Amino acid sequence: MLIRTRRDDVVATMRDVAQRAGVSIATVSFVVNDSKRVTPETRKRIEAAMAELGFRRNVVARALASRRTRIIALIYPVLEHRMGGSSMEFVTSAAQTASDADYHLVVWPVSTDGHELSALVGQGLVDGVLLMEVQLDDARVDALRKLDIPFALIGRTQDVTGLDYVDIDFDITMDTAVDHLWELGHRSIMLVCGSQDEESFKNYGPYVRLEAAYRRIANERDFQPMIMRCRQTVASGRRVAQQLVTEACGATAVIIADEAAAAGLIAGLHGQGVRVPMDLSVMSVISSKDMAFICDPPLTTVTAAGIELGRLGVEALLRQLQGEAPMRPVLRAGTLEIRDSTARLATPKVRRTKKPVS
């Protein structure tokens, strides 16, 4: 039966294929899904019939019958959190991994409040959910738990009991950043960290953990922690530049934790007559390579392992969907990429290492 859909086009169904090949629709289904042994001759007949009719399996019907849609939703608060270069890496890598496993990954622009999520998920449209931009006490995690749908996090909450997640190792990331500056002789190292003022960034995992790591290190190495706040915008980075000059807090190096703000900071410092890295070393954590080259000078960064973490996040979810043993949570530190925005501290008295006479 060639049916007419709403759109008035003619679509071949399994029934048509079965009829044409002289078999039952069950057998067609077995061939389409490769789910049961079928003799080569039968298979050939069916495949020929499919080709002639231009058969295309209706995934909605399949989903209803099998109770699986093979769609996973990547929840990203597009409207609230900017999707910068490093987020983009997570997303593209996740999409690729899903696609390789014959799943669709769709990006769902849902807000950080759990309500909207509940309305969308749990309607049977997606088999599982991947959550990004996680807060320490994330309403969406509670919502997903209540909906009882498989999910995994890229990021993590405070209490991770029973959760599947992959995340950046913020401790090691910050260690790496401070180490780099320390070796260059810096002892007055400021952290410019995302502000948690806005509702959608309250308890935002990366900010909280980076700040905690920074304070821990300051304590360990016995230097005075200095923190300024920025938002996720270029403009806010420029404001920080101004503030740095005005407040003259004595920092010789800055670690900044937002890509866009980092670019604004560099531009703003230049505007204020502060030379980077001669007057001030600046480096950025959890940023992408691309953003680094937007700045002048190109930014020293600790780059997040977006590709790997995106892949691992999807894999963690797929294991749930396929009833396999859960994956061990993964933390990955970033990679130090030294460029031109950081330099040895000029003041001689702080210099520790002597240059060899060449």
Next chain:
Amino acid sequence: MLIRTRRDDVVATMRDVAQRAGVSIATVSFVVNDSKRVTPETRKRIEAAMAELGFRRNVVARALASRRTRIIALIYPVLEHRMGGSSMEFVTSAAQTASDADYHLVVWPVSTDGHELSALVGQGLVDGVLLMEVQLDDARVDALRKLDIPFALIGRTQDVTGLDYVDIDFDITMDTAVDHLWELGHRSIMLVCGSQDEESFKNYGPYVRLEAAYRRIANERDFQPMIMRCRQTVASGRRVAQQLVTEACGATAVIIADEAAAAGLIAGLHGQGVRVPMDLSVMSVISSKDMAFICDPPLTTVTAAGIELGRLGVEALLRQLQGEAPMRPVLRAGTLEIRDSTARLATPKVRRTKKPVS
């Protein structure tokens, strides 16, 4: 009947609701969809039953029965074309508009070749498609036509017969850009335009149309067209900066048509000792406000009307889906936003306007 799904959770169906409320499932459906008159008392009983059972309509079943999923797919070649600030505006605005009309918009990271599209669409999963990053002879448009699925373009092909589209008015955009520079006294205006070398940017509409507009204007105003190519990366903008210095082509102003490259260009020029705007005016077309402030000095731009075009694109598609009269195609020019990267040409002999003595 409370059914157990794959996930071993208990989900209430319309049947359960009907039973509990003592009505037929048809009546429940009428209430859920508000599709037929139901007496207030019956409705109340049904609503109570739904609340008690935590009923949530299964959208997959609805989709199969009604032959409509209320999902529209936004096709964006995420893996090939960077999603910059201005693309982001299109997407978020489109998502918002869809959501307001009770549709889901999902972002589908599909490549520019038509094959992958055919595999995904036409399986009954989406009611319609919104295409972005359109090339003049776009394989995906052919694929969609063959699939006979409603679709609209953000962007447009060469031959737009019978197509619903919204797009940037590249002619007026370029007029605006050149006008601005012209009024500042510039007569040697170079265009730095995206390269079409890569397969996925072959005949990419914006590049082709911007270049054509530029050549038209050069002809009209009788100046020598100069064109350099860049890619969609910061690094390529830096290369252009180098090339500009090396080739010394005499341009006093540059119009650049890629956000990321624009940032690289500015950074690169600074590195080469070219002062912007004193030595060279630079402006960017079809870029976002945010990117403008990444640069130092902040970039003069002709900003694309992303919000409006994203909304209109969805509306065009929704009209098809709802069987309304098609929308007239829309072209919108960008807005000139003057910042600090363009200035009056210093050379006196080219200066046309006299400053009033103040």
Next chain:
DNA sequence: CTGAAAGCGCTTACAG
């Protein structure tokens, strides 16, 4: 205003 029933296009035990 409400209900009984057919049907959406598949999957999947179950039987042979």
Next chain:
DNA sequence: CTGAAAGCGCTTACAG
């Protein structure tokens, strides 16, 4: 290896 049939959870003429 293949088929007949029940069922996925809804929508929607049709009848009353």
